[in-house]
Amino acid sequence: MLSEITNIKILYTSDVHGNAMPILYGTNEPANLGLAKYASIVKKARRENENVLVLDNGDLIQGTPLMTHYVKEHSDKENPMIGIMNRIGIDAGVIGNHEFNFGKDVLHDAIHQSNFPWLSANLVNEKGEPYFGKPYIIKSLSNGVKIAIVGVTTHYIPNWESPNHIEGIRFRDAANTLKHWVDYIRETEKPDLVIASYHGGFERDLETGEPTEAQTGENQGYAMCQEIEGIDILLTGHQHRILSGEVNGVLIAQPGNNGKMYGSIDIEMKQVEKKWQVIRKEAEVIPVGTIEPDKDILNFMEEIETSNQQWLDMPTGYINGDMTIEDPFNARVSKHPFIQFIQNVQLEASGVDISVTALLTNESKGFQSTVTMRDIVSNYMYPNTLVVLELTGKDIKLALEKTAEYFALDSNQTITVNPTYITPKPQHYNYDMWEGIDYTIRVANPIGSRVEDIHYKGEPLQEDKRYHVVMNNYRATGGGNYDMFKDKPVVKEIQKDMVELIHEYFEKYRSVVAEINSNFTVLP
Structure with a gap:
């Protein structure tokens, strides 16, 4: 044989x-x-x-x-x-x-x-x-x-x-x-x-x-x-x-x-x-x-x-103050000037007053005093466009509860990242921060009932009232298991990606102040 x-x-x-x-x-x-x-x-x-x-x-x-x-x-x-x-x-x-x-x-x-x-x-x-x-x-x-x-x-x-x-x-x-x-x-x-x-x-x-x-x-x-x-x-x-x-x-x-x-x-x-x-x-x-x-x-x-390389080294704008990110976890637990900046870009581009964004990666360093295209694309590496959805207060509450799942408490009752957002694949981009509403996340509460004191313009959020919210197109389709966003009415689509919108924002304002609106709190 x-x-x-x-x-x-x-x-x-x-x-x-x-x-x-x-x-x-x-x-x-x-x-x-x-x-x-x-x-x-x-x-x-x-x-x-x-x-x-x-x-x-x-x-x-x-x-x-x-x-x-x-x-x-x-x-x-x-x-x-x-x-x-x-x-x-x-x-x-x-x-x-x-x-x-x-x-x-x-x-x-x-x-x-x-x-x-x-x-x-x-x-x-x-x-x-x-x-x-x-x-x-x-x-x-x-x-x-x-x-x-x-x-x-x-x-x-x-x-x-x-x-x-x-x-x-x-x-x-x-x-x-x-x-x-x-x-x-x-x-x-x-x-x-x-x-x-x-x-x-x-x-x-x-x-x-x-x-x-x-x-x-x-x-x-x-x-x-x-x-x-x-x-x-x-x-x-x-x-x-x-x-x-x-x-x-x-x-x-x-x-x-x-x-x-x-x-x-x-x-x-x-x-x-x-x-x-x-x-x-x-x-x-x-x-x-x-x-x-x-x-x-x-x-x-x-x-x-x-x-x-020539494109990446082009200066596009300037930061007055500190918009650098030293610790990405801290930038999610409390409002960071870089996140505030992204929210401001989304609000201006959309013309609405509620915005949702995420810190997309733990490698994001934020912006130093001079901002180049390299800085923009390093922090915002996805070609996301923006979508304005019409959501009920109930939808917003469900989305906030979903994002609150990102946190857990360790054996010392210290806030940490839920392990399911780290393995088998890091999913830090699925933790959202909101602008235009005030809210508190209490991590010790059971998942599904962690979000408290949600207010819009000083008044409690109404479950049956409708609100216009801007977010990236990935999230607007329900990406990240945000099922409450699926098939919701689309009010507006902004057909420019975020890199272009950030660049245009700097062209308009040239110098941007690093500031925050402390509208959310994360507690153990």
């Missing part, structure tokens, strides 16, 4: 979020991240193994000042992230939820420019056909191994994205769709290996199976491993976690975010009587580390990166 053994390597990225260059744009300091370094890793792997597959699992084209600048100033040129992936020579990409953030035109241009297929079997058109072309591809390696790669995307996107960015797209259940296509592929294509690339993560603890989040369907990786027969490897993302191992015999991985790490999967297969069988499969998540960035990628990026 003749047998042959072959080795296959799969390299993949997920949630790169526009990180092409090995740099942190907020400080302009070098960093061990980005696709320029990853390109060197891929080249090295291909020199060592002829059977290398390279994939991207979504959230590729949004997330850095580079990509904001590209969309604002250079969208008539090749998308830098697509240009890099074309030069790396990836085999396929998967649609992520942040692919939609800049609108359908930018996404369609990116797909048109790609020398590789984009996969997402569960995003379909009105006829039920895959909206972005292919649900799966087949790769036949030089040794005769036949590999199927099927892509699916978290179907929770309509809960976050602006409706006009996803018009005409139907979001089918990712797990159910994946089961259908895996069954179809196994029966009709008869591959030797099936790889599912899912822009989504795990909803349960991988060891115990206990739920780790509300079972909304946003993440279904655990269910996919348990309930779908025929998957050899499940590549995941979306949660920005670092994972590798096996669940119910399915090899899984998740390589963090921002191009700091990548997934490396090694498969050993044995051919017995013309049939290939997997005899070993292992997954690692590896830092890109100190490897030198690829010179071809750096040369390709030189023109747009020079333009980007």
